[in-house]
Amino acid sequence: MKTVNTTAITEAVARMSQEANYYLGQDVLEGFQKALDEEISVTGKEILQQLIENAKIAREELVPMCQDTGYAVIFVELGQDVRIEGGDFYEAIHEGVRRGYTEGYLRKSIVSHPLERKNTGDNTPAVIHTKIVPGETLRIIIAPKGGGSENMSQIKMLKPADGIEGVRKFVIDTVRSAGPNPCPPIVVGVGIGGTFEKCAQLAKEALLRELGEKSKYPDIAKLEEELLEEINKLGIGPQGLGGKTTALAVNIEIYAAHIASLPVAVNLNCHAARHKETVF
Amino acid sequence: MTQIRLTTPLTDEDVEKLRIGQRVSLNGTIYTGRDAAHKRLVELIAEGKELPFDPKGQVIYYVGPTPAKPGAVIGSAGPTTSYRMDPYAPKLYELGLKASIGKGRRSEGVINALKQNKSVYFAAVGGAAALISRSIKSCKVIAYPDLGAEAIHELVVEDFPVIVVNDTLGGDLYDEGIKIYAAK
Numbered sequence: 001m002k003t004v005n006t007t008a009i010t011e012a013v014a015r016m017s018q019e020a021n022y023y024l025g026q027d028v029l030e031g032f033q034k035a036l037d038e039e040i041s042v043t044g045k046e047i048l049q050q051l052i053e054n055a056k057i058a059r060e061e062l063v064p065m066c067q068d069t070g071y072a073v074i075f076v077e078l079g080q081d082v083r084i085e086g087g088d089f090y091e092a093i094h095e096g097v098r099r100g101y102t103e104g105y106l107r108k109s110i111v112s113h114p115l116e117r118k119n120t121g122d123n124t125p126a127v128i129h130t131k132i133v134p135g136e137t138l139r140i141i142i143a144p145k146g147g148g149s150e151n152m153s154q155i156k157m158l159k160p161a162d163g164i165e166g167v168r169k170f171v172i173d174t175v176r177s178a179g180p181n182p183c184p185p186i187v188v189g190v191g192i193g194g195t196f197e198k199c200a201q202l203a204k205e206a207l208l209r210e211l212g213e214k215s216k217y218p219d220i221a222k223l224e225e226e227l228l229e230e231i232n233k234l235g236i237g238p239q240g241l242g243g244k245t246t247a248l249a250v251n252i253e254i255y256a257a258h259i260a261s262l263p264v265a266v267n268l269n270c271h272a273a274r275h276k277e278t279v280f
Numbered sequence: 281m282t283q284i285r286l287t288t289p290l291t292d293e294d295v296e297k298l299r300i301g302q303r304v305s306l307n308g309t310i311y312t313g314r315d316a317a318h319k320r321l322v323e324l325i326a327e328g329k330e331l332p333f334d335p336k337g338q339v340i341y342y343v344g345p346t347p348a349k350p351g352a353v354i355g356s357a358g359p360t361t362s363y364r365m366d367p368y369a370p371k372l373y374e375l376g377l378k379a380s381i382g383k384g385r386r387s388e389g390v391i392n393a394l395k396q397n398k399s400v401y402f403a404a405v406g407g408a409a410a411l412i413s414r415s416i417k418s419c420k421v422i423a424y425p426d427l428g429a430e431a432i433h434e435l436v437v438e439d440f441p442v443i444v445v446n447d448t449l450g451g452d453l454y455d456e457g458i459k460i461y462a463a464k
Contacts (some may be wrong), residue, residue: 253415
């Protein structure tokens with residue numbers, strides 16, 4: 001049995017909120033560089049260079065890479081042999097977000113009521129997804145999610161008869177209709193299967209994967225590759241101003257489905273594909 | 281790629297010569313505004329009241345910056361998605377606004393308003409917020425401080441980099457760019 005104190009959880013979340021916004025992952029930077037080498041549009045190349053330069057400034061000056069520092073989406077994997085002590089676990093996470101966004105000069109983008117729209121002033125509450133797993137490890141991942149790309153995400157309940165072609169069409173149509181809005185080059189998270197809400201969560205989980213990490217299922221890995229190729233033929237390009245680089249990756253997560261259902265969710269991420277994790 | 285240097289306030293002649301795809305470096309005073317601020321501006325217009333700034337010849341930047349760190353002029357300040365401002369934008373163009381800066385497609389209503397009022401729409405690079413902040417030399421809130429990041433700020437900019445997306449002739453770089461690069 002391992003014990004983790006809520007103070008340590010708050011500290012970790014506060015630190016990760018800032019780091020995720022200041023430091024773009026090496027995998028994404030490498031994705032930019034690869035895209036720059038392959039991009040044929042002059043404007044597209046200029047934009048990719050600006051994004052590389054922007055990431056460098058953010059890292060060196062400890063400022064957010066994007067002004068939309070996101071909704072703090074937190075994924076928790078809690079080992080069943082871990083004991084949390086020192087107070088309310090979820091409140092410890094919210095407090096970490098509160099502290100991280102305030103002390104880190106990050107933008108507070110959360111309104112407490114979706115219709116009244118009054119800003120909470122500290123970017124809380126976070127959205128927290130918890131999974132209980134075997135063992136005595138606590139893993140906390142933060143994935144700050146910007147509104148521009150989130151707004152372009154879609155979910156659809158396909159018919160089983162729509163099959164893989166139906167999935168393909170829905171993913172491509174979602175990217176095409178999003179066009180320049182989600183800040184391409186994007187990362188495309190896809191969930192297939194489960195129920196309505198499970199599917200959406202799978203799509204978001206797919207965004208946590210490092211760029212270049214393929215699905216463990218060979219048929220799904222092949223679909224990821226084919227979709228990426230098709231998306232990059234759309235011509236949308238960096239910032240939607242035309243070019244070859246519309247997406248850096250397509251990541252798909254799957255789950256069992258009901259005999260009557262084929263849910264598909266597409267969660268788009270802008271080029272600032274941010275996530276950081278701490279393991280206790 | 282050559283850059284056209286413009287200083288605000290912009291004239292009809294300044295914007296009429298612009299064509300889609302051109303790079304422009306903006307200088308002088310510009311104003312910020314997002315959804316909530318636009319809603320209030322349009323309400324003031326409807327009531328016939330005076331606006332916090334005169335839109336004539338001016339440029340509005342759709343941005344909600346991060347808080348400035350101590351000693352900094354402004355935080356990170358990249359463009360936000362423009363379509364949320366589409367219901368309000370035509371009114372401001374009618375009052376002489378010469379340009380807006382954001383990212384993403386505009387509605388047909390806005391594109392028509394640009395043609396009718398000799399105005400343009402610029403894109404800045406979405407997400408390049410730390411880089412863009414370097415061209416912002418001063419920043420002060422001039423209206424709606426209660427809106428926080430969404431308040432209207434007056435910015436003084438130097439060589440602020442933008443790209444012409446919609447010009448006074450109705451051209452649209454998002455359409456044209458895709459046409460050129462979509463695989464046949």
